[in-house]
Amino acid sequence: MRIGIDSDHAIVIGGSLAGMFAAHALRNHFAQVTVVERDDLPEDAGHRAGVPQSHHAHGLLARGQQIIEAQFPGIMAELQRDGALETRLERLVIVTPAGKMTPTQDAESGTFVSRYLLEWKIRQRLMSDTRIRFIFRAEAVGLHTDASRTRVTGVALRYRKGQTGDTTLYGNLVVDATGRRSDAPRWLSALGYDPPPEETVNSGVGYLSRFYRRPNNFPADWDGIIINARPPHNPRAGLILPIEGDRWHVTLGNYAGHYPKAEAATDAGFLEFAQQLADPSLYEAIRVAEPLTPVKMFRTPTNRFRHFEQLRRTPEGFIAVGDSVCAFNPIYGQGMTTSALGSLVLAEVLSDRSPGFERRFQRALARAVDAPWFIATSEDLRWPGVMLQGASPRLGTPLLRRYVTLLLEAACADPVVSRAYMRMLNMLDLPVALLRPAVAVRVFGHALGRRLGLISASDEWALSPAMIAFLRTQALHQK
Ligand SMILES: Cc1cc2nc3c(=O)[nH]c(=O)nc-3n(C[C@H](O)[C@H](O)[C@H](O)COP(=O)(O)OP(=O)(O)OC[C@H]3O[C@@H](n4cnc5c(N)ncnc54)[C@H](O)[C@@H]3O)c2cc1C
8 A cells, every 4th residue: 555645644663562552542533554663573472573671571550451451442351361360469469678568458450461462462453453554574764854854754664674665654743662772863863953852860770581380389379579679788679470371470680780690691590689689489489480481681771761842843743652752760660551651642632633733742741751750760769879860850859759768668567558659650640649648647657656666667578388388398399
C-alpha cells in the first residue's frame, strides 16, 4: 500500500510497547497508522534484539494493568490462559530498606507475565486492526520536512537485508518511540533545531538475570519477592517475579555504579550475589531451583528525562513518547506503565488536533511523567556519588526523603501505611497522597512510639517455618 503525502497518516517509529500504545491512541484520529520497526516480526513470544531488556524481570504496575486492560479488553484473562499468574498483590513480598513491608490486606490482584508475552499479545491485537499496519526490518534514519523545515512530513527508512519498500514514508504526524537510545535529538539537530534539554541521574544500575523453574511443592508463602537495596551500605537488590510456564524470572541488581563483575554471571557467582542481599529469602529459593537459562547482564547507567516540552522551537508534525522521553532506573518498574499512561495523554490531546497539539502533548506528557520520575530519582539520590544533572534539586526533597524513611519504618508494621505506599508505587496515587493526614498521623505516631521505646524496630524477615521445612527436605534429597 502506498500512502501519499496528503493522506491522513501517522507514522510511529519503534514497534515496542510505547510505540504500540501510541498506535492504539492514534488509530481513532488518523485514517491510517503505520508502525515502523527495525526488528523482524517475531515468530512467537520471545526475546528480540531491539528489546534486550526483556531478558530482565519486568513488573507491570497496577495502574499499567488497568490501562492495558481498558485498551485491550480481556487481555489479562488471555494472558492468564497462556500461563501468566494472577495472584493477590499481598502475595508479592516487599522487603524495603526498613524491613519487610506489612501485607496491605487488599483483595486486589495482579497479573505476572514476561515482558515478551505481554508485547506479543498486544501486537496480535493491533495487527488485527485494519487501521494499523506494521513494517518490520525497516530502520528510521532521519526525518523529512517541508521546504521551510517547519513541518515534519515523513521518515527516511533503511531496510534490512531481505526487506524492500519505499525509502521515504510520508505522514502528517511522526511519533518517535525508539526507546532510551533514541536518535530523535540528533535528527532534530540535523534539521537546525535544538535537541531537548536533558535531566539525568547517574544511578549506575547493573542487572543480572536468569529464568528458573519454580520448584514443585514450593511452600506457598509468597508468589514473588522484591528485596530492595539499603542505602548507603548494601547496594544490592533482587527480585523473583512469577511468570508463565511455572517459571521464576530472577533479577539481581547493583546500584550506584557498583556494577556486578563478570564472575557474577556464573552459576556460583549468581548465587553468591544473591546471598549478599539484605534478606535471605531470594537466595534460599533459587538455591533449590533449576536454572533454565544462562545469566544475562545489562547496564542502565543513567536515568534520563528529555524535556521536549521545554524546546522553544520544534517542527510541527513530530512528537516523542515512552522511554525516548523518559527512561527510568528500571528497578521501580515504571517504564511500561508510564508508556501506557502516555497513550491516554495522547488520546486526550488528539481530541483537539488544532495547531500546536504537538507542543500541548509534550507538555501534558511531561506533567504525567513528573511523578514517576520524582519517585525514582529522589530515592536514587540517596546514594553517595549519584547526582542530578540538568535541573536543580527540588525544594524539600531532603525533608521528603526523611519522611519516606519514617514511612517505610511504619509500613513494616501498619497495613494502612503500607497500602498508601503500595498505591503510590503502583502509580494509582500521586506521591502527595503519602502526606494525607490519615497516613501522616500514623507515620509520625509510629516514629514517636519507636523513639519512646514503645514500639520495637520490625524484625528482619526471617524464613517462614514452611520454607525452612521445605529446604530441609531438599537437603535430604540431595544427600
Ligand atoms: C533492564 C530493564 C528492566 C526494566 N524493567 C522494567 C519493569 O520491571 N517494569 C517496567 O514497567 N518497565 C521496565 N523497564 C522499561 C521498559 O522496558 C520500557 O519502558 C518499555 O519497553 C517501553 O519502552 P519503549 O517502547 O519506549 O522502548 P523500547 O522497549 O526500548 O523499544 C524501542 C523499539 O524501537 C525499535 N527501534 C529503535 N530504533 C529504531 C529505528 N531507528 N527505527 C525503527 N525501529 C527502531 C527497537 O527495535 C524497539 O522495538 C525496564 C527497562 C530495562 C532497561
